[in-house]
Amino acid sequence: MPLLKLGIPKGSLQDATIDLFAQAGWRIAPHSRHYYPDIDDPDIQCSLLRAQEMARYVERGTLDLGLTGLDWILETEAEVEEICTLTYSKSSNRPSRWVLVVPEDSPVRSVSDLQDRKIATELVNFTRRYLTERGVDAEVEFSWGATEAKAVEGLVDAIVEITETGSTIRAHGLRIVEELLVTETRLVANHGAMRDPARRARIEQIAMMLQSALAARSKVALKCNVPAKRLDDVVELLPSLHAPTVSHLYDPQWLAVETIVDAAMVRDLIPQLRAAGAEGILEYELRKML
Amino acid sequence: MPLLKLGIPKGSLQDATIDLFAQAGWRIAPHSRHYYPDIDDPDIQCSLLRAQEMARYVERGTLDLGLTGLDWILETEAEVEEICTLTYSKSSNRPSRWVLVVPEDSPVRSVSDLQDRKIATELVNFTRRYLTERGVDAEVEFSWGATEAKAVEGLVDAIVEITETGSTIRAHGLRIVEELLVTETRLVANHGAMRDPARRARIEQIAMMLQSALAARSKVALKCNVPAKRLDDVVELLPSLHAPTVSHLYDPQWLAVETIVDAAMVRDLIPQLRAAGAEGILEYELRKML
Amino acid sequence: MPLLKLGIPKGSLQDATIDLFAQAGWRIAPHSRHYYPDIDDPDIQCSLLRAQEMARYVERGTLDLGLTGLDWILETEAEVEEICTLTYSKSSNRPSRWVLVVPEDSPVRSVSDLQDRKIATELVNFTRRYLTERGVDAEVEFSWGATEAKAVEGLVDAIVEITETGSTIRAHGLRIVEELLVTETRLVANHGAMRDPARRARIEQIAMMLQSALAARSKVALKCNVPAKRLDDVVELLPSLHAPTVSHLYDPQWLAVETIVDAAMVRDLIPQLRAAGAEGILEYELRKML
Amino acid sequence: MPLLKLGIPKGSLQDATIDLFAQAGWRIAPHSRHYYPDIDDPDIQCSLLRAQEMARYVERGTLDLGLTGLDWILETEAEVEEICTLTYSKSSNRPSRWVLVVPEDSPVRSVSDLQDRKIATELVNFTRRYLTERGVDAEVEFSWGATEAKAVEGLVDAIVEITETGSTIRAHGLRIVEELLVTETRLVANHGAMRDPARRARIEQIAMMLQSALAARSKVALKCNVPAKRLDDVVELLPSLHAPTVSHLYDPQWLAVETIVDAAMVRDLIPQLRAAGAEGILEYELRKML
Amino acid sequence: MPLLKLGIPKGSLQDATIDLFAQAGWRIAPHSRHYYPDIDDPDIQCSLLRAQEMARYVERGTLDLGLTGLDWILETEAEVEEICTLTYSKSSNRPSRWVLVVPEDSPVRSVSDLQDRKIATELVNFTRRYLTERGVDAEVEFSWGATEAKAVEGLVDAIVEITETGSTIRAHGLRIVEELLVTETRLVANHGAMRDPARRARIEQIAMMLQSALAARSKVALKCNVPAKRLDDVVELLPSLHAPTVSHLYDPQWLAVETIVDAAMVRDLIPQLRAAGAEGILEYELRKML
């Protein structure tokens, strides 16, 4: 069987990605010296490379499959097949977004004020297209990092930078003018690989396992014991995705009820369950769910 | 609905507290620049501040609810309502306690020997009251840290310091004279907030979830398969908090038994269960239990 | 009851060993100052010491029980009773092995080419016996560390070194000639302790709990809901260690199936289960299994 | 001879202080376990303690001599003799100052606006006196740290905090209302110790050596060769503190000139010296100067 | 007077550059939050930015003066005036050079073998021009880092990477095909700034001070006492840059000789000086020399 060539994003997402694959069922062990990371699946060969470059190598077929951000797919305009979105490893509760930023006291109030201005960003191609589509002609140049400092120090008129909460931007005395792009991690595949039935099956299996691992992170299993006569009151409170599992206790007056709910709603659900007569309420973590 | 203002202890307890809230159902994301930490509940506003100051701000109503130590509640004599005790994040198996410490070769053998002596401590008010109640008149002064060194170097006659095992104290050539206070973390609320039904309900919900998360840390779910005819032998071994959940296996000769036990007793219980005929014994972690 | 004296390996295995004991049911809290680590079992006294020395102290009876590597048992030729093998804390998916290593351009092609050569290793006694058994007379000397550098810099002709993947060895421009020993962690006991029924019972309890904790790491619980009429198709897919637990759902058309499988096979099993009609598939972690 | 008891500030100033003493001629070696630091002078005994507490122990005579900040001398109102000011270990080119700080959008514009407000600070006594002297009645409370966050989060109305450049304050969205105190490090002695001729001589020796080491840090020795006939042009450029040292070169047409100048003026002086005919210009560091 | 806008390279060269300016006579204090670094010269304003971008901002006049590598000047083809070369902060004794690298077993033996191959590098423009000048048509693409891994993992056919000793390259199983560019740090100025006499004078002053600080790092002052009658023997051994400084000792039989020599030759010179009768040989460091 042909090897499936898989790209893992190097850097800030690396550890979170390896953890996600471990939960999904593949153990990846990176070496300290940049050789191929070891994976416990003889049909897969891993490479570690920067998210910025992933889509390019998947498009070209050097890799069959990779994880990268929507931002870098759009930046490189790589022709790849987007298999699914995978949301993990966020440091806050808010999405990552690329925003147009200027000094607090800048006259720039909207994208249209950027005509003939200088803009620094790591996302040069995307920013140029964004401005062109809005009829703005500006000089967009590549920033090798410390982009915020360039706006603070007046080296450029504006920057396009990634942020979650915007607090670092405000702390620098900068102001967000507008949001250009909300980004998130995507699993992308090479078109040729998807036409090959063997590799397509492996890609779909990997996508299914990664998604079931992620789904399990936002859900929990909830169990409780309910007096038989109050079963309906309890079941009514539970989300109706599926019928809960009901089983019999040693003490015949009681029934055991088990169901899957959003982790985030448990804090509100438990007091209601207790009011409805449930006892012995237990919450369990899940490793996979689909 | 009015916001509930919640204080999270900054410093050594911070990460453990954020972990506990995550298990209880609230995701708190601290910012690097001291703004309010982000919390995924629009009805709550978090502040990070030192345990020493928490009770004062809760008493005054600047905060509705906070976590702090019994030691700092007593030190500040703040008038707050103690909702519950929460024991988490201990580095050893022993409680934290404030002890009176002197050099190994000091003539001080009991609190009464401290008359007219100099004592350094971070817990000045509590120590003064403790001595006054025992009829001892001594000079108690605030120590900004490195308190043990002051006893070692002879800058003061005695210190009052916090310890778990006492091993650091002994390693400095110091001796514990007596224990003044055993401390632990408390959830405390403002009296006014508790008289407001809406905030009281939120406070009680938070207390219930934190307690159910902590309870889950010291319990495990135990499952096993038992030959139907030996069910009574097995059930007899199990703690009688609640009837265990019994269900039927595909193979009708066997029953499945599930119960909750103290994690610490499993190491002794499992050999007994095996002796009683149990097979396929499994232990699961819990995330909440109440 | 006599105390059981238990040796925990200090250094690279220490944290992993303490984690394993925690999962098995014993909380061990090391002190920063080399006193006996604290353990929450009044019948056990822990010592922390290097894996290299463990077997010697167990043989002599200074310890009743300890964890160490097969390599160091063979090196010291200590007379101890090997209770069980415990595989944990590997950084890669491959076993640890002691290999004979020479510079890439060395004429040495097999152990027999080592006649009259100089060899540096931390495993001196084992290496000498290995060579003697093969009729090779060479000078084997103790290396205090940085053993690979000695081969690179020509201080010796060959080294015997431990490795998992061999990548560090190759990165130094060195070559593996042959494998001398595959090693792994062993639980070893003093012969006298094993003849004492009380201590033997404790040793067997500890071994059982450690093994059940390790077994739980490579297995998961899998649950799913199955249409009653497709039960046989699903059960057929499941490994036949034990009959799965089947129970009834609130909706009588569906059955709940629960079983234990190798974590590593889930990634292949789930797609098959879905094809066979299973829904609501859930994977849970285990803490113990036996 | 009586020991001189010397207090070294623990914490952020510790390493810089030990370096300064090394340059001044005393080697201090701190132990890891809070015993007296070792010093290579049999007549001195060192203690390490917090700058905040230093003046109190010097006043009381537990120490004869110590280094601390003017801020903490004023805060504790300790009766000590100020021997000299020692400016070292600044991270910027600006002095440390305690400032009154409020949120950017606060109505507070001057100290007089603080009437009946709440203020948090580590410098409680000084702040209270400062306000009382200006006829302002406010509630000043001790802050255990993270003081800026208290202003940001609205726990108090204002804070009094130490800063050099103010950039952290502005980055938090806070505003400096006014400067209360410029502080710097002082060498302070006990009055009794200064009345004892033996200890007074040691204290003056230490002060002289510390000052000569600090003076050497801001000065450099400059040497150059000058054509004999242009000597006056060169000497005229040099600061007139002292006559420069002039000596003869092997080549009789040239003279060697050596002088001490401010390190900060060398960058402007050297081009002028070259224009005046100087060659072979050399700059040397100094270790002591007086 | 107009401010001189100076760019300091951010990142690996930053600390070494700040140290060099300190020795040259300017104290630069970077802030933690990317504002302009503080400099103790009211006529200069500093910015911190990446070496890769420096030449571009100097060309455009956003900066008057900056430090960057020859490699990045050539990469950006920026029109700037090269004031001088500054060699500092090398981790080995060898120059930094950009080399063409392939896997050990690649058929590529020279640049001409790269026709139609894929090459990854951070230095895209320079590499493209280098190939075009040699008539080679290849695909050169930007690498965001971990460039060596791309050659090891076969993502590209060759890379162009920077190295000093080549040992990391060899340790990855890669081979250097040829050297494309030896690089070093350059001080570059804007053409317009150089036409403005005031700024030109400041730029030349800065260049002179930086060069005199660097020169001082490779030279030392050597002093010795020589019997008057052996003066010629000693002077003959000394390098003839300048006549040494000779002065008279209190003891008239002896002369003092002082000279400046390469630090690297002292180890060979001292034994010769002793053989020639020199005594009391002393070596001093220099801070500036010109």
Next chain:
Amino acid sequence: MPLLKLGIPKGSLQDATIDLFAQAGWRIAPHSRHYYPDIDDPDIQCSLLRAQEMARYVERGTLDLGLTGLDWILETEAEVEEICTLTYSKSSNRPSRWVLVVPEDSPVRSVSDLQDRKIATELVNFTRRYLTERGVDAEVEFSWGATEAKAVEGLVDAIVEITETGSTIRAHGLRIVEELLVTETRLVANHGAMRDPARRARIEQIAMMLQSALAARSKVALKCNVPAKRLDDVVELLPSLHAPTVSHLYDPQWLAVETIVDAAMVRDLIPQLRAAGAEGILEYELRKML
């Protein structure tokens, strides 16, 4: 010319040794991957290896020259030529010494009490010889580290361990019984290399430069200006190693005096010099002195 093979001690002495060689005139740049460190002298080849093994490789001629401790020379009984003692890199003001240590409450009061006891040490051979010479028969075994813990935990009766101040030993509740060996760093050479004139000359050059660098660390140059008529008073105060250098100032009433003194005596000398009329006192560091 034959290469001189030089061994540099790896580990705790490594950085201090490289610094010493830099001051002595050789730049050594260690690689991260254990190849030979780079040295800027084509006639020398460096190896990095543990101090424990150095003497063995020098004896055998694998190295010509190396730095190691007297303790390890005695432990290995290597036949090497001791060129000189080099004292550097001590963390306290006291010598390193190997001491016999027992628990505080042990009955062992002298070496003779060790008959038939168990002793753990890293210095096995030396300790065995030491005991045998004193007629004591004890079991001495190799300790792989954490030796103090073995005495604390009762695994052995006594240990032989290295210490400077003894404070760690006392902090463990242990007691020093007696001192076995004071150790320090030695430069050792191979006998054969010393018989080869070319290598002997290089070895002596290296020894001379290392010693002159070390000597320079404990001495300083002191300069001052003296009224011509008080010259004798000042000269009388100066140590009489050599006549001080006296030269004439531009102002003929003053003389310049320059001399070399122990750094440690400057703190006492300067007040005396001022009393004798000296002004403009300057202290300079030295880089080499001989």
